[in-house]
Amino acid sequence: MGGLAGVVASAPAVNVGAEAPDFALRSAAGPNLRLSEHRGQVVMINFWATWCGPCRQEMPQLEEIFARYEPAGFTLLGVNIDEDSARALRLAEELGVSFPLLFDDTQDVSRLYDVQAMPMTVMVDRSGTVRSVHYGYRPGMERLYLEEVRALLRED
Template sequence: MAVSVRLIMAALLGLALNVQAEKAPDFTLKSDTGENLNLEEQRGKVVMINFWASWCAPCRKEMPLLEELYDRYEKDGFTLFGINVEQNPEAAEKFLADVGVSFPILYDPESEVSRAYQVNAMPTTVMVDRDGEVRYVNRGYREGDEEKYRKQVRELIGE
């Protein structure tokens, strides 16, 4: 089945998709600490990229679970970029003040990175391997998906 058809079917079904590895689009975005972070500089690590918005109820539910993943696997060569897609970061900053996460939060107010990753569902989580290849795309979030994320992270760390 062609990759584009597989992507459409996965998006419609809200499934994780183990895609044919292709290079993850590079980006540099400003983080919540004010520094610019770049994906290419993470080469050698497994990177989870989570696109989210403060108005997205599943995103709000998922955020503490992402923090647990980050805490557990960071020492093993894993990092997580939470990319907020809202034009105005005020609501995101308020939400983050309440939740408190330690992984980097990046801002994509012009949706340039979101477009590069073809984000069409909230949240969307992309798993990038140590070589900078996209290996999994997860669209949406349902309770229990954190176990799927754990399996994907462990697999990619183990390679």
């Protein structure tokens, strides 16, 4: 079994063009949320942490994209990796975040997605295929996110 675990751990978890690994995480709204429940929607998965300055910087832009495109079939799953979900909730409230917040306090999903930088953003199309992966955040990246969201929403 140890050999298999090593093989799984060394394999890239998130590849553009591959199916996005499914997961279920506790949500701030209460019940667990599963990625596969959003099949048919364009999904942005954003891994973030309260200690991450760029994460805090991009959250208002992500909120704006979510608010604008949710009615068109887009959702954004904010996956927080902090051990203390209360800190994440306070920050999200402070920043006025309304998109679904999920808590990966054991970091199992972060390992599944091979998160190596904060923030990390994964774009998933309506069929569940990973279309892009972005590491980090720089001002202006929200324009790239907007282009990707619009293009994926136009696809059947």
